[in-house]
Amino acid sequence: MKTLPLTKFADQTGIPFESKVDRTQGSSSKLSIRFLGTAGFIVESADRTIVLDPYVSRPGLWDHLVGPLRPNRDLILNIIPRCDDVLIGHSHSDHLLDAPTLAIEYGARIIGTETTSAIAKAAARHAGNVEIETLVTQGGEDIACGTAIVRGVPSFHAPIAPHLSIGKYLGDGVPFPGTILEEEGETLEWPLRASQFKEGGVLDWLISISGLRILHIDSAKFDRIELERLDVEKVDVLCLCAIGWQKGNPDYVPYLLERFQPRYIVPCHWDNFFDPYRSATREARVWGISRLDSFIEAIQDHATKSELILLQLDGVIKL
Ligand SMILES: [Zn+2]
Numbered sequence: 001m002k003t004l005p006l007t008k009f010a011d012q013t014g015i016p017f018e019s020k021v022d023r024t025q026g027s028s029s030k031l032s033i034r035f036l037g038t039a040g041f042i043v044e045s046a047d048r049t050i051v052l053d054p055y056v057s058r059p060g061l062w063d064h065l066v067g068p069l070r071p072n073r074d075l076i077l078n079i080i081p082r083c084d085d086v087l088i089g090h091s092h093s094d095h096l097l098d099a100p101t102l103a104i105e106y107g108a109r110i111i112g113t114e115t116t117s118a119i120a121k122a123a124a125r126h127a128g129n130v131e132i133e134t135l136v137t138q139g140g141e142d143i144a145c146g147t148a149i150v151r152g153v154p155s156f157h158a159p160i161a162p163h164l165s166i167g168k169y170l171g172d173g174v175p176f177p178g179t180i181l182e183e184e185g186e187t188l189e190w191p192l193r194a195s196q197f198k199e200g201g202v203l204d205w206l207i208s209i210s211g212l213r214i215l216h217i218d219s220a221k222f223d224r225i226e227l228e229r230l231d232v233e234k235v236d237v238l239c240l241c242a243i244g245w246q247k248g249n250p251d252y253v254p255y256l257l258e259r260f261q262p263r264y265i266v267p268c269h270w271d272n273f274f275d276p277y278r279s280a281t282r283e284a285r286v287w288g289i290s291r292l293d294s295f296i297e298a299i300q301d302h303a304t305k306s307e308l309i310l311l312q313l314d315g316v317i318k319l
Contacts, residue, residue, distance in 0.1 A: 006312060013296055015310050021317045023264075030210040031319045035311035037277060038094050039218055039241055039269045042080060045210045048146035051083045051108070052205060052216055052239075054098040061274045067193030069093050071123075075277060076101045079314075085145045087207075088112035089218025090157060091119055091200035092176060093192075094273050100124060103132040111135045111143060111150065115200025118185025119192065126190035139203050139226075148210075152203035153230060158220035158244030173247070174199060212236040212319055215260055220269075221248025227259060236319065238262035238306075242270035242295045253298040257306060264317065265299055265308050267292070277313065 006017045024030070034042040039053040056079045057072040076098050083102045088110060089095055096116055100123030102108040110120050110132065117134035124132040137143065139152035159173025171177035178198040180188070188196065205216040213232065216239040238260055245252050257265070270292040299308055309317060 009292065010310075013293060015296055015308065017310050017312045017315070019312050019315045021309055021311075021315075024318050031212055032316050033214070033237060033239075033266070033319070034316040035266065035268065035313060036079065037271050037313040038273050039089060039216070039239075041216070041239060041268070042083075043207060043209060043214060045146075045148065048084050048148050048209065049082050050085045050087060050145055050148060050150070050207065050209070051080055051099075051102060052087045053089055053095040053218065054080060054086065054102065055094050055096075055273065056080070056277045057098050058273055058275065058277050059097075060276075064093075064194045064274070067195075068191035069097055069194055069197075070191045071098050071101045073101050073105070077105060079277070082106060083108040085150070086110045087150060087152075087205050087216075088116045088203075089155075089205065089216070090202040091115040091180075091197055093194050093197040095218070096120070096197060100127075100132070103134075104130045107133070109133040109135060109145075111137060111152075112203065113137070113179075113201045114182060115180045115185075115198055118180040118182050119188065119197065121182075122185055122188035122190045122192070137203070138201075149208045151206045153206060153223075154226050155202040155204045155218060155223050156221040156248065157199055157202050158241070158248040160244050160247070162247050169195060206230065206232065206235075210319075214239065215262070217241045217256065219243075219248075220245035220252060222252070222256065224249075224255070227256075232260070235260045235262050237264045237266060237317070239266050239268050240299070242267050242292060245295055245298075246291060253295075254302045257299070257302045262306050264319075265303060265306050266311055266317070267295060267299070267308075270295065271313065 124130045139154040162173045207214040213235040214237045215235040
């Protein structure tokens with residue numbers, strides 16, 4: 001497994017890791033997009049804060065093995081100071097663990113699959129039967145978030161170990177397959193072990209906010225039929241999941257870049273999510289399975305009209 005500190009990776013590839021990128025060109029900033037590591041982002045306009053797949057707690061490998069996984073409330077509130085809506089692409093712990101805290105503490109609405117809702121409600125029950133708002137979607141419907149509109153796009157999870165299937169732990173190469181119905185969720189005892197965060201189906205997210213379009217590819221595999229029928233020609237920002245990118249669609253990078261012609265491409269989920277959010281060196285690490293170096297090369301080979309922006313954890317783009 002290859003691991004490199006960010007600074008060394010940047011030196012070797014000539015692609016700097018950015019902490020702040022301003023593309024507002026003199027106008028007052030309308031929108032900021034902050035990268036939280038894994039598939040997590042904060043998208044913030046003047047009147048709405050939408051958080052995608054927050055996972056700053058990042059329990060270590062040992063916690064994953066012996067469980068259960070606990071969100072780090074103080075860290076979550078420190079890094080995400082406000083939130084109106086939380087969009088969850090699928091229900092694995094590295095996408096969902098921190099979301100219930102945002103709903104419990106800020107009253108944020110959680111939008112995602114039924115499995116996501118069932119797990120979030122288990123956390124709310126554990127917090128003293130706190131009433132939280134969840135909105136279950138199968139995708140394909142426009143959902144108002146203030147003046148922003150979000151739409152889930154049905155998608156797939158990249159197989160982490162293709163051709164390997166060990167039942168409930170690794171079905172068809174995808175970790176922890178299956179769903180949790182709302183009524184099944186009523187028996188869940190929070191906190192959960194990693195294996196209890198069932199995948200629950202996958203949604204990519206199309207976000208229209210402040211006159212801009214963001215497409216968040218939640219896992220490195222897509223459903224071509226769903227993307228073809230999407231009535232969108234171009235997006236401004238493509239948040240592109242790296243982990244497992246060589247194991248899903250063979251044309252993962254070229255198809256998405258051609259189909260959506262993004263102005264900006266922001267790779268995500270390339271970091272080793274067993275590392276703490278703010279380690280002493282502030283170095284996240286390139287994890288072998290993500291192959292960030294060849295991912296960057298593939299993007300550069302096909303991104304003729306797009307700008308690649310590699311954000312550090314906490315890095316922000318202003319548009
Ligand atoms: Zn996953």
